[in-house]
Amino acid sequence: MYYIRTQMDFIENIVVGTGVLGLAAARELQYINKEVLLIERSKHIFNETSSRNSEVIHSGLYYEQNTYKNLFCLEGKNRLYKYLKDRNIPYRRCGKLIISDGTKHQNNILDSLVKKAEEKELDYKNLSKKTLKNKYSFLRSGENIFIEDSGIFDSHSYGLSLLADFENSGGLINFGNEIDKFTKSKSKIILHFRNSEYKISCINLVICAGLGSINILQKSDFSMQLPDQVLNKGDYFSYSGKVKVNELIYPIPTEHSLGLHLTPGLDGRIKFGPDNEFVDTLDYKVSPEKKGDFLSQIRTYIPKIKLSEIHPDYSGIRPKIMIEGKIFKDFFPVFEKDGDVTVSSILGYESPGLTSSMAAGKYLMEVINGG
Numbered sequence: 494m495y496y497i498r499t500q501m502d503f504i505e506n507i508v509v510g511t512g513v514l515g516l517a518a519a520r521e522l523q524y525i526n527k528e529v530l531l532i533e534r535s536k537h538i539f540n541e542t543s544s545r546n547s548e549v550i551h552s553g554l555y556y557e558q559n560t561y562k563n564l565f566c567l568e569g570k571n572r573l574y575k576y577l578k579d580r581n582i583p584y585r586r587c588g589k590l591i592i593s594d595g596t597k598h599q600n601n602i603l604d605s606l607v608k609k610a611e612e613k614e615l616d617y618k619n620l621s622k623k624t625l626k627n628k629y630s631f632l633r634s635g636e637n638i639f640i641e642d643s644g645i646f647d648s649h650s651y652g653l654s655l656l657a658d659f660e661n662s663g664g665l666i667n668f669g670n671e672i673d674k675f676t677k678s679k680s681k682i683i684l685h686f687r688n689s690e691y692k693i694s695c696i697n698l699v700i701c702a703g704l705g706s707i708n709i710l711q712k713s714d715f716s717m718q719l720p721d722q723v724l725n726k727g728d729y730f731s732y733s734g735k736v737k738v739n740e741l742i743y744p745i746p747t748e749h750s751l752g753l754h755l756t757p758g759l760d761g762r763i764k765f766g767p768d769n770e771f772v773d774t775l776d777y778k779v780s781p782e783k784k785g786d787f788l789s790q791i792r793t794y795i796p797k798i799k800l801s802e803i804h805p806d807y808s809g810i811r812p813k814i815m816i817e818g819k820i821f822k823d824f825f826p827v828f829e830k831d832g833d834v835t836v837s838s839i840l841g842y843e844s845p846g847l848t849s850s851m852a853a854g855k856y857l858m859e860v861i862n863g864g
């Protein structure tokens with residue numbers, strides 16, 4: 494049940510956005526601080542990036558030590574697996590095979606991934622040529638690493654479950670209203686809506702508006718210097734061929750993405766993606782013209798895949814942070830305390846954002862509570 498209060502003009506804590514980060518943060522805040530209002534511009538949760546991704550639970554292999562991505566992914570993964578199990582939400586700890594195309598460059602990257610797996614004490618194995626041939630006869634035989642701890646899950650059911658926790662503990666939610674900006678007045682933050690004169694005030698504001706978070710902060714009374722944001726689109730193609738596989742199959746990661754990978758759905762259907770392309774607008778169309786490029790990338794690990802077996806599907810857009818002309822590879826938390834009021838957000842909240850959500854949500858709650 495959703496509560497819509499048109500007369501409410503003050504509530505202690507407001508979270509903007511009901512993607513995975515907003516829901517996780519609002520749930521944590523509601524458990525500790527009480528009095529939380531979630532505001533979402535669309536009519537439902539998971540309106541944007543949270544429903545445009547691979548639904549992979551990442552092991553945390555890739556990320557550099559001492560980064561937020563590493564910290565949140567490792568903690569978030571453990572909390573997420575436990576939560577999914579406790580709540581009977583569909584998931585499969587299927588494991589992930591990362592396979593090199595045999596070039597020296599890729600083999601070197603693979604070696605560094607093996608080192609990382611050891612440093613992080615992740616369970617892994619290297620599959621022999623024979624095992625590869627027997628179990629994955631459709632794959633190119635190459636140096637590889639199999640990470641046991643990766644998985645796939647039903648992220649939408651997870652989002653609905655976070656929402657239910659939030660509401661069952663007294664949290665309030667308001668759909669269909671878009672935040673334009675905020676201003677600070679005395680000891681309160683005043684939120685201004687787009688296309689409405691209505692205003693509401695709070696003390697703690699958490700902005701989890703995904704790709705739009707930075708715009709809200711830029712327009713508002715937020716004095717911290719903000720980085721630039723660029724958009725990086727990832728397209729997916731579905732697969733209609735005969736290959737059946739239960740595990741995730743990844744190529745070697747590239748500069749801006751984890752590589753155009755094979756993800757088996759919980760329903761057995763396979764998809765390939767995402768690629769990565771810097772874009773200027775939020776256009777989610779997937780161009781059939783990319784077929785050839787997808788095919789050549791997939792052929793680096795499935796040599797016999799045919800053009801007729803892949804079909805344009807959906808896409809998602811990553812918010813990438815740019816600092817001094819370079820892509821910043823970590824999440825970018827921002828926080829400002831001014832008298833009694835606090836504003837916080839995590840910019841650049843791209844992959845592994847689903848996996849990290851419980852840890853990142855807890856982090857935002859702790860920031861407000863001085864943790």
Ligand SMILES: Cc1cc2nc3c(=O)[nH]c(=O)nc-3n(C[C@H](O)[C@H](O)[C@H](O)COP(=O)(O)OP(=O)(O)OC[C@H]3O[C@@H](n4cnc5c(N)ncnc54)[C@H](O)[C@@H]3O)c2cc1C
Nearest residue numbers: 510512513514534542543546549672703727809846847848
């Ligand atoms: C191609 C791709 C693949 C990915 N694959 C994975 C993966 O396999 N595993 C993984 O762990 N992570 C993955 N991620 C990352 C993950 O999907 C994101 O990190 C996460 O979903 C971002 O959640 P969010 O809550 O920050 O943003 P969103 O899900 O975009 O939510 C933002 C919400 O805020 C609302 N909103 C926006 N502006 C306003 C406003 N002004 N007022 C009110 N509401 C507003 C929107 O409607 C939306 O509901 C992937 C991302 C991409 C792009």
